[in-house]
Amino acid sequence: MILTLAWCLPLLGALLLAFVPRWSESGARICGIIVAALSLAMLVWAWFGFDPDGPLFQHVLEVPWVPSIGVAYRVGVDGIALAVATMSALVFLAAIAYPADTRGQSRQPDAHQYYAWMLFLMATSLAVFLVLDLLLFYVFFDLSLVGMYFLIGRWGHGKPQLSALTFFLFTFAGSLALLLGIIGLYLSLDTPSFDMRLIIEQRPLADGGLYAGLVFLGLMLGLAIKTPLVPLHTWLPQAHVDAPGPASAILAGVLLKMGTYGMVRLPLAMLPDTFERYALVVGIIALVAILYGALVALGQRNLKRRIAYTSINHMGYTVLGIAVAASFSDNLAAKQLALTGATVEMVAHGLITGALFLICGSFWQRTGEYDLDYYGGLAHQAPLLTGLTVLVAFASLGMPGLAGFVAEFQIFAGTFAVYPWLAVLAVLGILITAGLFLDLLRRLFFGSLPVHLGQFTELNRVEVVVLSVLGLGIVIIGVYPSFLLEVIDGASALLIGGR
Amino acid sequence: MPLGDLLPEITLLLGAVLIVLFASFAPQRHQAWAAVVALVALLFALGFGILQWGAPPRLTFSGVWALDGVAIAAKLLILFSGVVVVALSPDWMRSDRRHGEYYALCLFSLLGMIMMASANDAMELVVGVLLSSAASYPLAAYHRGFTPALEAAMKYFLIGALANALLTIGVVILFGLVGDTDYIVASETFQAGTDSLALSVAVTCIVLGLIYKLGAVPAHAWMPDVAQAAPAPIAAFLTVAPKIGAAVALARFVTILPENLAWPSIIALISVATMTLGNLAALRQTDLRRLLGWSSVSQSGYMLMAIVVVGSGVDALPALLAFLVAYALANLLAFGIVTHLRGRTNVEHYHGLAYRQPLVTAALILALLSLVGIPPLVGFFGKFLLFEVTIEAGYAWLAVVAAINTLISLYYYLRVIAVTMFKAPQGEMHVVGSWSWVTLRVTLALMVVASLGFQWLLGVLEPIAFVGS
Numbered sequence: 001m002i003l004t005l006a007w008c009l010p011l012l013g014a015l016l017l018a019f020v021p022r023w024s025e026s027g028a029r030i031c032g033i034i035v036a037a038l039s040l041a042m043l044v045w046a047w048f049g050f051d052p053d054g055p056l057f058q059h060v061l062e063v064p065w066v067p068s069i070g071v072a073y074r075v076g077v078d079g080i081a082l083a084v085a086t087m088s089a090l091v092f093l094a095a096i097a098y099p100a101d102t103r104g105q106s107r108q109p110d111a112h113q114y115y116a117w118m119l120f121l122m123a124t125s126l127a128v129f130l131v132l133d134l135l136l137f138y139v140f141f142d143l144s145l146v147g148m149y150f151l152i153g154r155w156g157h158g159k160p161q162l163s164a165l166t167f168f169l170f171t172f173a174g175s176l177a178l179l180l181g182i183i184g185l186y187l188s189l190d191t192p193s194f195d196m197r198l199i200i201e202q203r204p205l206a207d208g209g210l211y212a213g214l215v216f217l218g219l220m221l222g223l224a225i226k227t228p229l230v231p232l233h234t235w236l237p238q239a240h241v242d243a244p245g246p247a248s249a250i251l252a253g254v255l256l257k258m259g260t261y262g263m264v265r266l267p268l269a270m271l272p273d274t275f276e277r278y279a280l281v282v283g284i285i286a287l288v289a290i291l292y293g294a295l296v297a298l299g300q301r302n303l304k305r306r307i308a309y310t311s312i313n314h315m316g317y318t319v320l321g322i323a324v325a326a327s328f329s330d331n332l333a334a335k336q337l338a339l340t341g342a343t344v345e346m347v348a349h350g351l352i353t354g355a356l357f358l359i360c361g362s363f364w365q366r367t368g369e370y371d372l373d374y375y376g377g378l379a380h381q382a383p384l385l386t387g388l389t390v391l392v393a394f395a396s397l398g399m400p401g402l403a404g405f406v407a408e409f410q411i412f413a414g415t416f417a418v419y420p421w422l423a424v425l426a427v428l429g430i431l432i433t434a435g436l437f438l439d440l441l442r443r444l445f446f447g448s449l450p451v452h453l454g455q456f457t458e459l460n461r462v463e464v465v466v467l468s469v470l471g472l473g474i475v476i477i478g479v480y481p482s483f484l485l486e487v488i489d490g491a492s493a494l495l496i497g498g499r
Numbered sequence: 500m501p502l503g504d505l506l507p508e509i510t511l512l513l514g515a516v517l518i519v520l521f522a523s524f525a526p527q528r529h530q531a532w533a534a535v536v537a538l539v540a541l542l543f544a545l546g547f548g549i550l551q552w553g554a555p556p557r558l559t560f561s562g563v564w565a566l567d568g569v570a571i572a573a574k575l576l577i578l579f580s581g582v583v584v585v586a587l588s589p590d591w592m593r594s595d596r597r598h599g600e601y602y603a604l605c606l607f608s609l610l611g612m613i614m615m616a617s618a619n620d621a622m623e624l625v626v627g628v629l630l631s632s633a634a635s636y637p638l639a640a641y642h643r644g645f646t647p648a649l650e651a652a653m654k655y656f657l658i659g660a661l662a663n664a665l666l667t668i669g670v671v672i673l674f675g676l677v678g679d680t681d682y683i684v685a686s687e688t689f690q691a692g693t694d695s696l697a698l699s700v701a702v703t704c705i706v707l708g709l710i711y712k713l714g715a716v717p718a719h720a721w722m723p724d725v726a727q728a729a730p731a732p733i734a735a736f737l738t739v740a741p742k743i744g745a746a747v748a749l750a751r752f753v754t755i756l757p758e759n760l761a762w763p764s765i766i767a768l769i770s771v772a773t774m775t776l777g778n779l780a781a782l783r784q785t786d787l788r789r790l791l792g793w794s795s796v797s798q799s800g801y802m803l804m805a806i807v808v809v810g811s812g813v814d815a816l817p818a819l820l821a822f823l824v825a826y827a828l829a830n831l832l833a834f835g836i837v838t839h840l841r842g843r844t845n846v847e848h849y850h851g852l853a854y855r856q857p858l859v860t861a862a863l864i865l866a867l868l869s870l871v872g873i874p875p876l877v878g879f880f881g882k883f884l885l886f887e888v889t890i891e892a893g894y895a896w897l898a899v900v901a902a903i904n905t906l907i908s909l910y911y912y913l914r915v916i917a918v919t920m921f922k923a924p925q926g927e928m929h930v931v932g933s934w935s936w937v938t939l940r941v942t943l944a945l946m947v948v949a950s951l952g953f954q955w956l957l958g959v960l961e962p963i964a965f966v967g968s
Contacts, residue, residue, distance in 0.1 A: 065954055066953060066954040066957060067954070068954070068957055068958060068961055069887075069957070071954075135883075138874065139874035139875050139879070142873055142874050143873070143874065143875075146868070146873060149913075150920065153917060153920065153921050154920060154921055160921075161917050161921055164917070165910070165913055165914075165917065168909065168913060169906065169909060169910055169913075172906055172909055173906050176902040176903075176905060176906055177902070179883075179886065179902065180886065180890070180895075180898060180899060180902055183883075183886050183887050183890050183898070184890060184895075186887070187887070187890060187891050214895070
């Protein structure tokens, strides 16, 4: 019930904002913030009621819907879903509270629609993580595209409609591959059902063969486009650059996680035997994504594009961890470590990159420029902005004591035990990331202040509060990760140890 | 003669005759009452049709007329689309001098389509196809002062004449082979073995004749023209209702064919060609009605997917009917919007529609997204069932092709959605009147209900099957 409330509240909020006329901009925003905060509170409540030593799925609710084809409204969470969903709700709250970056133009008269779409996207995104029905998973997976499409197309800058269209077409292609995979999986059961718990229990298609391979390919293709893995990443940078800052934060912080969360939930849990066969291939692709993402990010002169490419790099770590968890190895502890690490990476990357894209939004709001050469010497002009950006950038490059380190350490430790050479090569990615973030900080904040930045203003109060909350989360996970690990470990132990 | 079995059809016929008589004598300003008569006749026919539902499947009138779940479901759906079309029309036709008899033609055409869906006999099928065609040609050309409409109707007629001639030839050859036109007798004869060359020719001719009504390749060329130039309610009518009848007739016909004829592969090829051509042609259209016409060609391709697997022992018929319901609702809604907006058709004229007509825009977006198959709209469930049955029957490649086509189709539907939402509005947005206003809302509500209550719909459709199987 509590999970249902968590995703239905934003939906109700969205309907309220969309269909009740005459919202003032600030009224719509406050309404959005309250609804998002309530939804987050529900998830936090669910967290306190969650027993890490209990069964895999908790807070389960099942209501029959289309019994003749085995569809029902089923929600429930394991530690992984709970962690990712709570992080998502926090990123949504931050994005809704953050000032929208329109360079001072008020977005009246359709401000309430912007917040309505935000809440709609929040509802569908949370539902993706919370549902336990394969068909509903697909439904919400797709609906989140619709929400994002309108956010980019209507409130983006640059060439928003082209970017929105590319985004929709590209990721919808992935969705269709996923749909075919899901139908293949569904038909392989003795009594077809979309109940995820049932499929995880039965682990169909264990004998391998062409059919299992095709189903696995369909699922992975769909999820890899969403993640995105090289070479299916080409939609991501442009969508990010043209999206409004808060929408970018959600795109990177929440929507990309659907891909990796899906990999854990569908192929890893449901088709472990097939995944095992292809784990090394997936691991190598992840390695390519890590190195390629980092190198291309290093070459970018556009602030937002650079951060977008680091997302590809970081999601590569997550996929590497998942591939290790799926691999054929007796070292259960290492596999479990890798899976926990991959989940922490999802949470950490959501908070870190969410914050980075919000900061990008602040830059755009002040200058309308993403070119790194345009900036410089802002450390004196905007010390708070500098401090927070440095914190988040250091977290992103894996500084110990911050969230990124906890995640990457576990992934690398697990990988080293199973595929040592993959780990050695992937560490290079961290090196390059460190270089590119230090270069980014140098170009933005140090050196002499260009004349045209004389009017550059410091962060306002709302921005500081929002970024501080995200920064606090990053620090807490970095210093005291056990509250998070405890919840995730239970799920990964059940998923890995159960085979 | 068990006349009671034909109550819905007889009601339609009486309604049509009544309208012809009324329209001959009533002055022009009273002709709109013919719409009311048509609506009453349709609603009574729907009521009688619903009463037929649930009885065990059987044949009547010496085995030429099927009363099974498929036929009745198709009948109800055809009648429903008739209701929507008739309700959209009075505002559109108000100034037309021949307003009244328009509805009579609609009812005759509907009667033909119902005959197609119910025919269990090749002769009956020919009569149904010819009746619906003959009554549809003048409807397409109803605005006889409008040259594009004449061109569209001419294309419709010429392709139709050829296709109907082929259909008749096919039925004649079939009769020569079997010595009867009854499907059951034919099926038994085929099981015993027959001349396969002659049978191939007959089947080719009959399939081509039905493909024409379905608007599938290679007899699709009339569809975009009619969608673009016929009166807007008729565009809604002719892109929806004949397909329902033709799809069911085709499914019924192919199930009697022997195994060795390889008809599933042929239908699968037609299906692929149809959906691909329709989608590719729709990509560059700048005219919404023409775009919808091409999109409805591609949707015929999806329908054929279910017909490919109809003999494979999977639940193809419920999938086909569910898809037809989804398609009919979405396409009627889309053309209803075009009608409501006075037939504005250039995509440029839809710029910024969201700012002037928010509800109409919402309806348009929902209709188009349902045609793509975005969940949780009813179109998704329809397509989902099609994918499921094709994969289950071993035609996974067909499902993959359909998925790729769905992706292509998203592009052009999104183009329309984008201009309504993202562009600045220009000029006034006139609407046509209150009939279409009400119809639009009712259709939209039904689509939402069908989306949310899909379980109920599927539960109703699940037990349907052809009589005798």
